[in-house]
Amino acid sequence: MADLREVLENNRLWAERMRAQDSAFFERLASIQTPRFLWIGCSDSRVPANQITGLEPGEVFVHRNVANVVVHTDLNCLSVMQFAVDVLRVRDIIVCGHYGCGGVQAALEGQRLGLVDNWLRHVEDVRDAHAEAMAGVKGAEARWDRLCELNVIEQVLHVSQTTVLREAWSRGQEIAVHGWIYAIRDGRLRDLHVGADSPAGAARAYTEALRPGVAQR
Ligand code: CO
Numbered sequence: 001m002a003d004l005r006e007v008l009e010n011n012r013l014w015a016e017r018m019r020a021q022d023s024a025f026f027e028r029l030a031s032i033q034t035p036r037f038l039w040i041g042c043s044d045s046r047v048p049a050n051q052i053t054g055l056e057p058g059e060v061f062v063h064r065n066v067a068n069v070v071v072h073t074d075l076n077c078l079s080v081m082q083f084a085v086d087v088l089r090v091r092d093i094i095v096c097g098h099y100g101c102g103g104v105q106a107a108l109e110g111q112r113l114g115l116v117d118n119w120l121r122h123v124e125d126v127r128d129a130h131a132e133a134m135a136g137v138k139g140a141e142a143r144w145d146r147l148c149e150l151n152v153i154e155q156v157l158h159v160s161q162t163t164v165l166r167e168a169w170s171r172g173q174e175i176a177v178h179g180w181i182y183a184i185r186d187g188r189l190r191d192l193h194v195g196a197d198s199p200a201g202a203a204r205a206y207t208e209a210l211r212p213g214v215a216q217r
Contacts, residue, residue, distance in 0.1 A: 028058075029057055029058050033058060033061075033088065034058070034088065035058060035059050035060050035061045035084075035088060035090055036059065036060075036090060036091050036092065037055070037059065037060040037061065037090055037091070037092050037093075037094060038060070038061045038062075038063070038080070038081065038084040038085070038088075038090045038092070038093045038094070039053075039060050039061070039062045039063070039064075039094050039096060040063050040064075040068055040070060040077070040080075040081075040093065040094065040095045040096070040155070040159070041062070041063075041064045041068050041094075041095075041096040041097075041098075042064060042065070042066065042067055042068045042096075042097060042098055042101055042103065043064045043065055043066050044098060044101065044102070046098075046184050047096070047098045047182050047184070049062050049064070049096070050062075052182060052187065052189065053189070061080070061083075061084045061088060061090060063076075063077055063080040063081070065077065065119075066103045066116060066119055066120070067097075067101055067103030067104055067107070067119075067120060067122075067123050067151065068095060068096065068097050068101075068151070068152070068155060069119065069122045069123065069151075069155060070095065070155045070158040070159050070162075071122055071158070072158065072161070072162065078162065078164065081093070081159070081162060081164045081165070082164045085164050085165065085168050085173070085175060086164070086168070089173070090175065091174060091175055091176070092175070092176050092177075092178060093159055093165075093175065093176070093177045093178070094177075094178050094180055095152055095155045095156045095159060095177065095178070095179050095180070096152070096179075096180045096181065096182055096189070097148050097149070097151055097152035097155075097179075097180075097181045097182070098148065098181060098182040098183070098184060099144075099145050099148050099181060099182070099183045099184065099185070100144075100148075100183075100184050100185070101148050101151075103116070103119075103120055103123060104123055104144065104147050104148045104151055105144055106120050106123075107120045107121075107123035107124045107126075107127055107147070108127060108143065108144055108147050110124070123147070123151055126147065126150055126151050126154045127147055127150075129154070130147075130150050130210075133146075133150075133210070134146065134147065134150075148181060149181055149192055150210075152179045152180070152181055152192055152194070153179055153192060153194050153206065153209045153210065155179075156177055156178070156179040156192075156194045156195075156196075156202070156205075156206070157194075157202060157203075157206045159177045160177050160196055160199065160202030161202075165177065166199065169197075169198055169199060174197070175197065176195055176196065176197040177195060177196055177197075177202065178191070178194070178195040179191075179192040179193075179194035179195065179209070180192060192209060193205070193208070193209060194206060194208075194209040
């Protein structure tokens with residue numbers, strides 16, 4: 001495991017390598033930020049947005065929190081979205097969950113961990129809203145996987161219902177929202193097919209994604 005000194009040294013070597021590959025790399029980044037993507041993902045250390053997508057600095061604007069939750073009163077997440085959509089004019093918002101999410105597991109099992117329980121209550125709400133469908137999923141692992149997927153599907157709907165996205169769509173801005181899930185065990189991203197580029201599309205995609213058998217592995 002890297003210690004702090006190594007981390008700083010790694011940074012020095014990385015900056016040198018980047019400059020060797022492209023002498024104007026940092027100068028260009030310093031002058032303008034034009035990412036195409038906004039990533040809303042889990043804080044989990046095993047799911048780093050840039051690394052798993054091969055995106056370079058400057059290509060993805062990132063918001064991460066425990067269990068990739070989008071709450072309509074979360075000023076932090078809303079501010080990130082508003083800045084990304086209105087100012088940076090990103091074209092795609094990716095909500096990315098992951099299998100094996102500890103936050104989702106805590107919500108699934110009603111674990112008590114401390115302050116974070118209040119945050120994870122939002123995932124418990126997802127669990128409760130889909131109690132019937134969850135009851136039909138057999139096996140602890142499969143239930144955990146499914147709640148990870150349902151949580152993404154639900155958060156994509158939340159993104160599409162924010163004032164930020166509704167206003168962008170109503171003024172004709174081209175922007176879409178997508179729901180992906182990452183598997184730590186094989187490093188692969190999967191599309192949950194809940195993407196949309198309009199309010200009607202978002203409602204349709206949500207209903208479609210919840211149909212039994214859809215989006216389940
Ligand atoms: Co997680």
